[in-house]
Amino acid sequence: MWYQEIKHFCPRTPVVLVGCQLDLRYADLEAVNRARRPLARPIKRGDILPPEKGREVAKELGIPYYETSVFDQFGIKDVFDNAIRAALISRRHLQFWKSHLKKVQKPLLQAPFLPPKAPPPVIKVPECPSTGTSEAACLLDNPLCADVLFVLQDQEHIFAHRIYLATSSSKFYDLFLMECEETPNGSEGAGEKEKQSRDFQGRAWSLDPDEEREEGTPRTPQTNQWKSSSQNLSQQEGPGMEAESSIPETQTLSGWSKGFVGMHKEMQVNPVSKRVGPITVVRMDSSVQPRPFRTLLQFLYTGQLDEKEKDLVGLAQIAEVLEMFDLRMMVENIMNKEAFMNQEITKAFHVRKANRIKECLSKGTFSDVTFRLDDGAISAHKPLLICSCRWMAAMFGGSFVESANSEVYLPNINKMSMQAVLDYLYTKQLSPNLDLDPLELIALANRFCLPHLVALAVSVGSRGQ
Numbered sequence: 137m138w139y140q141e142i143k144h145f146c147p148r149t150p151v152v153l154v155g156c157q158l159d160l161r162y163a164d165l166e167a168v169n170r171a172r173r174p175l176a177r178p179i180k181r182g183d184i185l186p187p188e189k190g191r192e193v194a195k196e197l198g199i200p201y202y203e204t205s206v207f208d209q210f211g212i213k214d215v216f217d218n219a220i221r222a223a224l225i226s227r228r229h230l231q232f233w234k235s236h237l238k239k240v241q242k243p244l245l246q247a248p249f250l251p252p253k254a255p256p257p258v259i260k261v262p263e264c265p266s267t268g269t270s271e272a273a274c275l276l277d278n279p280l281c282a283d284v285l286f287v288l289q290d291q292e293h294i295f296a297h298r299i300y301l302a303t304s305s306s307k308f309y310d311l312f313l314m315e316c317e318e319t320p321n322g323s324e325g326a327g328e329k330e331k332q333s334r335d336f337q338g339r340a341w342s343l344d345p346d347e348e349r350e351e352g353t354p355r356t357p358q359t360n361q362w363k364s365s366s367q368n369l370s371q372q373e374g375p376g377m378e379a380e381s382s383i384p385e386t387q388t389l390s391g392w393s394k395g396f397v398g399m400h401k402e403m404q405v406n407p408v409s410k411r412v413g414p415i416t417v418v419r420m421d422s423s424v425q426p427r428p429f430r431t432l433l434q435f436l437y438t439g440q441l442d443e444k445e446k447d448l449v450g451l452a453q454i455a456e457v458l459e460m461f462d463l464r465m466m467v468e469n470i471m472n473k474e475a476f477m478n479q480e481i482t483k484a485f486h487v488r489k490a491n492r493i494k495e496c497l498s499k500g501t502f503s504d505v506t507f508r509l510d511d512g513a514i515s516a517h518k519p520l521l522i523c524s525c526r527w528m529a530a531m532f533g534g535s536f537v538e539s540a541n542s543e544v545y546l547p548n549i550n551k552m553s554m555q556a557v558l559d560y561l562y563t564k565q566l567s568p569n570l571d572l573d574p575l576e577l578i579a580l581a582n583r584f585c586l587p588h589l590v591a592l593a594v595s596v597g598s599r600g601q
Contacts, residue, residue, distance in 0.1 A: 139197055150222035152243065153194045154215055158205035160184050162251050200243040210249055218243035261591040264564050271523035272300065272437040280408045280533050281518040283504060284312075287419045292426040295407065296433060297519040298416070298502045303492040304436035304485070307393065307459045312502060315387070315399060315416060395421050395457040409533075411540055421457075428454050432463065439485050441466050443475050493520070493562050505532075506543045512551040516558055524561040527584045553580045557589065566592040 142151060160168065161184055169178040187203065194201030200218060204211035224240045227233040279295030286294045301308035389396035397419040404415040420429070428450035435441050441463070445451060448467050455463040462485055466478045496502055500515035507514045521528035531538050538544045546554070552569070553576045559567045566589065574593050581589040 148226055150219075150226045151197070151199045152215065152219050152222060153190065153197065153199050153201045155185065155187075155190045155201070155203040156205075157207075158203045158210060158249060159207040161186075200245075202246050203249060205249075208252070211246065214244075214246050259591065259595045261595055262588055264588055269438045269440065273434060275300075275519060275523055276433060276437050278408050279406070280522060281504065282406060282408075283413075283415055285404060285415050285417045286429070287417060288424055288426045288429060289420075289422055294426070294430060294433065295415075299493075299496065299504075299517040299519055300437050301433075302502055303489050303496060304439070305458070305460055308436075309492070311389075311393075311396070311399070311418075312416070314392075315401075316501075389418075390421075393458075395424055395454070397421055409539065424454055424457070425450050432458070432460070435463055439482055439489065441470070441478065443470050445470075490563055494559075497558060497562055504542065507554060508543055508545040509549050509551050509554055510547070514551060514554055514558065520562055524564075525584055525586065527586075528561075549580060550576065553577050557581065557584060557586070560586070560589050560592075566596065568596070 139151065142149060160179065165179055165181060172178070190201050190203065200222070202211055202215050202218065204215055206212065221240060222243050224233075224237050225242060228237050276296065279297070281297065282295035283298050284296040284301065286296060288294065298308075298312050302312050303309070386398045386400040388398050390398075399416060399418045401414055401416050403412050404417075405412050425447070428447050431442075431445055431447075431451055432454055448471055452464055452467040452471075455461070455467065462481050466481055469475055469477045469481075496517070503515035503517055505516050505518050505521075507516060518528075518532050522532055523529075530536075531544075533539065552572055556567060556569060556572055556577055557580055559565070574596055577593045578590055581587075581593060
């Protein structure tokens with residue numbers, strides 16, 4: 137510093153101490169060094185003086201101290217304004233300037249520098265998990281929580297789930313909606329049937345596959361399991377059961393659609409959980425073949441169609457009878473060697489299905505479970521929850537009490553947070569909600585073991601701040 141030389145040769149010249157490049161204190165030095173000339177000495181963190189050091193030097197010399205940053209446009213005007221003040225005050229000893237410089241102030245203190253706002257943290261949201269296509273196909277093969285039974289040609293029985301069929305096909309949606317309208321007190325009947333299923337629980341457990349093998353009957357798929365289970369159940373029913381339960385009322389469907397014969401509701405044993413529960417039995421027309429119909433169900437569950445399917449003609453006929461025109465178009469494209477056109481049809485299918493799922497969630501249509509929360513209740517669908525959340529799959533698919541109940545109590549959870557979680561599980565998207573507390577959603581997502589939802593909630597919370 138040349139302070140001594142200045143005082144020696146220019147004793148009356150005012151001096152102002154200025155600290156430059158203030159922005160380097162908060163800058164990324166690695167990026168700054170990369171932008172400098174190749175032969176320039178790199179700037180280190182220790183080369184940058186703190187503001188206390190500059191004030192200490194200015195105090196020792198008895199001069200004002202200012203900091204500037206051309207990059208941030210901070211302190212430049214302060215330096216020039218106060219340098220002018222210092223120069224004018226140094227002329228007060230002259231008789232000419234004495235009366236004119238009375239109102240000139242001494243160099244003022246500089247206002248503190250407000251550091252720039254730190255950039256928001258980079259939140260890495262992991263890739264969205266699978267949409268449950270493989271899980272849905274597995275659920276069709278292992279029909280846990282099934283509530284529909286299709287009877288084909290009076291010998292083939294296929295279990296399915298109303299929510300998957302209704303959200304994928306308008307025909308099945310109208311069919312099951314018509315069933316709900318025919319039974320307005322379905323909730324009360326469901327409660328009575330649930331009690332009956334609990335009474336029959338002990339009897340249902342007697343249908344052990346190991347015992348069947350000991351008697352010489354081989355273990356068969358879900359079709360024959362349903363047949364043997366229903367026979368054993370009918371044999372074990374006592375005289376106390378009402379006659380109405382043994383002879384259900386059948387709703388004729390032959391005039392409603394060509395592919396259906398009749399529909400009724402009865403108590404059946406689930407082939408996976410071995411529990412008794414109400415199931416809608418739908419009898420199909422004899423023209424409906426089992427193999428193409430199972431392929432059609434796989435399409436409704438997954439939205440995918442195998443190009444190597446053998447019986448495409450039979451599949452097209454069933455799709456025409458059941459008014460599934462998107463599937464019919466996909467089959468025609470495969471037969472015409474234009475399978476690449478099925479991509480757009482599949483996208484449109486998934487969009488319609490997602491919209492129908494949202495509608496069923498908001499209205500509680502075809503729901504089979506009710507979550508009791510601290511501030512209300514929400515209706516949901518066990519099959520969709522099983523395929524989209526492992527926590528729910530363990531609760532409804534295991535030996536827990538909740539798997540046999542239609543009402544589940546979840547303590548310390550509010551309705552708004554649970555609604556957001558269900559929206560995510562059904563659509564794999566987080567719906568924007570200004571009233572939703574991100575911290576409560578993060579806690580609930582951690583409780584249900586949903587890391588992708590946790591990352592989405594964290595990103596939404598950081599943007600809100």
